Amino acid sequence: MTGSVAIGPTDTKARATPLAMNKAVPRPRVNGRAIVMGLYLLFLMLPIYWLVNMSLKTNAEITSGLTLWPQDLTFDNYRTIFTDESWYSGYINSLTYVLINTVLSISFALPAAYAFSRYRFLGDKHLFFWLLTNRMAPPAVFALPFFNLYSAVGLFDTPWAVALAHCLFNVPLAVWILEGFMSGVPREIDETAAIDGYSFPRFFVKIFMPLIASGIGVAAFFCFMFSWVELLLARTLTSVNAKPIAATMTRTVSAAGMDWGLLAAAGVLTIVPGALVIWFVRNYIAKGFALGRV
Amino acid sequence: MTKTVNNRAWFFVLPVFAIVAFSAILPLMTVVNYSVQDTFGNNQFFWNGIGWFQDLLDPSSQLGERFFDSLWRTLLFSAIILMIEVPLGIAVALAMPREGWTVALCLVLMALPLLIPWNVVGTIWQVFARGDIGLLGWVVNRLGIDYNYTGDPLDAWITIIVMDVWHWTSLVALLCYAGLKSIPDAYYQAARIDGASRWAVFRTIQLPKMRRVLLIAVLLRFMDSFMIYTEPFVLTGGGPGNATTFLSIDLVKLALGQFDLGKAAAMSLVYNLIILAICWVFYTIMTNVDAQRGRVEA
Numbered sequence: 128m129t130g131s132v133a134i135g136p137t138d139t140k141a142r143a144t145p146l147a148m149n150k151a152v153p154r155p156r157v158n159g160r161a162i163v164m165g166l167y168l169l170f171l172m173l174p175i176y177w178l179v180n181m182s183l184k185t186n187a188e189i190t191s192g193l194t195l196w197p198q199d200l201t202f203d204n205y206r207t208i209f210t211d212e213s214w215y216s217g218y219i220n221s222l223t224y225v226l227i228n229t230v231l232s233i234s235f236a237l238p239a240a241y242a243f244s245r246y247r248f249l250g251d252k253h254l255f256f257w258l259l260t261n262r263m264a265p266p267a268v269f270a271l272p273f274f275n276l277y278s279a280v281g282l283f284d285t286p287w288a289v290a291l292a293h294c295l296f297n298v299p300l301a302v303w304i305l306e307g308f309m310s311g312v313p314r315e316i317d318e319t320a321a322i323d324g325y326s327f328p329r330f331f332v333k334i335f336m337p338l339i340a341s342g343i344g345v346a347a348f349f350c351f352m353f354s355w356v357e358l359l360l361a362r363t364l365t366s367v368n369a370k371p372i373a374a375t376m377t378r379t380v381s382a383a384g385m386d387w388g389l390l391a392a393a394g395v396l397t398i399v400p401g402a403l404v405i406w407f408v409r410n411y412i413a414k415g416f417a418l419g420r421v
Numbered sequence: 422m423t424k425t426v427n428n429r430a431w432f433f434v435l436p437v438f439a440i441v442a443f444s445a446i447l448p449l450m451t452v453v454n455y456s457v458q459d460t461f462g463n464n465q466f467f468w469n470g471i472g473w474f475q476d477l478l479d480p481s482s483q484l485g486e487r488f489f490d491s492l493w494r495t496l497l498f499s500a501i502i503l504m505i506e507v508p509l510g511i512a513v514a515l516a517m518p519r520e521g522w523t524v525a526l527c528l529v530l531m532a533l534p535l536l537i538p539w540n541v542v543g544t545i546w547q548v549f550a551r552g553d554i555g556l557l558g559w560v561v562n563r564l565g566i567d568y569n570y571t572g573d574p575l576d577a578w579i580t581i582i583v584m585d586v587w588h589w590t591s592l593v594a595l596l597c598y599a600g601l602k603s604i605p606d607a608y609y610q611a612a613r614i615d616g617a618s619r620w621a622v623f624r625t626i627q628l629p630k631m632r633r634v635l636l637i638a639v640l641l642r643f644m645d646s647f648m649i650y651t652e653p654f655v656l657t658g659g660g661p662g663n664a665t666t667f668l669s670i671d672l673v674k675l676a677l678g679q680f681d682l683g684k685a686a687a688m689s690l691v692y693n694l695i696i697l698a699i700c701w702v703f704y705t706i707m708t709n710v711d712a713q714r715g716r717v718e719a
Contacts, residue, residue: 159516160515160516160517160518161516161518163512163513163515163516164513164516164517164518164527167513167516167531167590168527168530168531170587171530171531171533171534171587171591172530173549173556173557174545174546174549174557174587175533175534175545177545177548177549177555177556178545178548178549181548181554189554190553190554193554193556193559231440235436235437235440236437238433238434238436238437239433239434239436239437239438241433242430242431242433242434243434244424245424245425245430246424246425246426246427246430247424247425247426247427248426248427248428248429248430248431248434249428249431251430254434254438256701256704258437258441259700259704260697260700261441261444261445262644263644263648263696263697263700264445264648264693264696265647265648265650265668265669265672265692265693265696266648266650266669267648267650267669267670267672267673267689268452268669268672268689268692268693269444269448270673270676270677271451271676271677271682271685272447272448272449272451272452273444273448275448275451276447276448276451291440291443291444292444294440294441294444295441295444295445298437298440298441299441302437352535352536355536355538356535356536356537356538356539357538357539358538358539358540358651359650359651359673372538373538373540373541376540376541376544387548387554390544390548391548394541394544394545397537397538397541398533398536398537398541400536401533401535401536401537402529402533402536404536405528405529405532405533405536406529409525409528409529409532410525412528412532412595
């Protein structure tokens with residue numbers, strides 16, 4: 128289905144030259160672009176299709192042979208997840224720390240990004256690189272010390288531990304993205320507002336933030352994304368009360384033997400929040416991926 | 422844009438500095454602390470000086486051999502990933518439709534793999550590539566190719582690489598697409614008047630305009646592929662044997678599996694320094710490109 132969607136009169140040249148085409152013998156034009164795009168999307172969607180397909184089958188059907196669509200359609204796998212607390216609390220835990228992290232990262236990063244985009248100060252370049260290096264540090268390095276640290280301060284197994292730990296890579300990223308967007312706003316606006324008698328906090332909230340609203344949206348999207356997909360730290364810093372869904376998935380399944388259908392259904396449900404978020408920011412995705420620097 | 426010098430800007434940066442330092446400097450000091458000590462369990466630690474580092478950097482010792490094996494494996498993986506994903510990403514970005522509702526649809530579908538939790542990515546491919554219940558494994562086996570990613574090292578590598586291409590090519594493509602979108606139409610019109618070929622347009626207009634975003638793409642892809650952990654861990658668990666034990670998998674095995682804190686900490690530090698050095702090179706190139714562009718436009 129996805130293959131056919133991308134094919135269409137998208138090439139502006141093809142649309143602009145209908146007369147030239149009528150003169151010659153009408154020959155089916157091969158649209159190379161649509162083919163590349165179609166094949167790529169097909170490649171992306173196949174594994175996801177297979178996951179959805181499996182989530183709607185019974186285990187007997189999955190193990191008995193290969194079927195391209197569920198012969199014996201069942202929603203039992205989803206019903207299990209929505210009724211069993213050990214399952215759905217995983218989703219609530221994950222969403223909790225992701226949201227805390229996003230709010231924390233953005234509110235801390237906003238003033239810092241402003242400072243980086245407007246002023247030069249002692250050690251600014253070094254500080255910026257140091258921040259970025261934390262985005263580059265492998266979480267595997269930090270897993271064990273984090274465990275010690277958060278146990279020591281009594282945050283272990285709370286959403287706050289995971290949210291704070293994820294700040295390590297999300298805050299630098301948010302600063303980087305927001306700095307890019309803020310540098311696109313001319314300085315004259317700051318100066319004019321000051322002359323008009325705006326105090327700095329009022330200027331920042333009333334005038335400046337609306338101007339970079341899309342940047343804030345993009346930064347929030349990235350924080351959401353990286354916090355949602357990360358598992359190593361989230362799993363290390365939680366045991367029972369704040370266990371993320373992705374960890375619930377691996378443990379429960381291996382304990383109960385391989386319940387493929389349930390595993391697939393849980394997998395599908397972890398894709399849903401991401402898909403929703405993408406839909407809301409689809410018009411900013413391209414710019415955001417360039418971190419505001421295009 | 423010229424910036425004014427104002428050291429009070431530090432007050433704005435202070436909260437970020439504090440929150441990142443809490444999560445970065447304190448744990449880092451713990452790692453440094455462990456790296457110079459040896460432990461026999463029971464929370465008893467003994468001073469070991471730079472012994473672990475000597476072992477680690479000496480390929481003839483047991484620890485050093487293991488470290489260098491994982492390091493080459495990881496570097497090879499990063500190199501292969503970059504060689505596949507960057508050209509493919511550019512091709513996909515060039516193939517994006519120009520306008521209409523298909524643009525949004527393509528963007529959303531392309532971004533989808535990026536927002537799947539990493540262990541679910543591993544699970545998806547674990548299932549998809551299985552010979553008995555997975556579509557890919559089943560089809561490949563039916564074609565008469567003997568394929569089994571849990572038994573054969575080469576198959577395991579291919580599966581992990583295809584998985585990573587599936588997972589991350591969209592990031593490169595979206596970045597390149599953002600770069601392409603910023604090219605004014607006038608450039609293409611001028612090229613058409615000059616009678617430039619498709620290839621010439623790509624070489625002289627599109628590629629230079631994408632250079633900046635490509636650098637970001639290469640930087641992000643290098644960092645993330647060099648510290649890949651979750652996906653191969655779920656898919657192969659580092660096996661068969663040690664064939665897909667990348668540095669971070671090895672590190673976690675050492676630290677949490679064997680509880681060899683001293684060795685693991687020393688390894689963490691060296692690993693971190695390697696990443697730091699490579700990223701510093703990328704970062705310097707990037708800021709230089711920035712500065713050049715600033716001069717040209719000013």
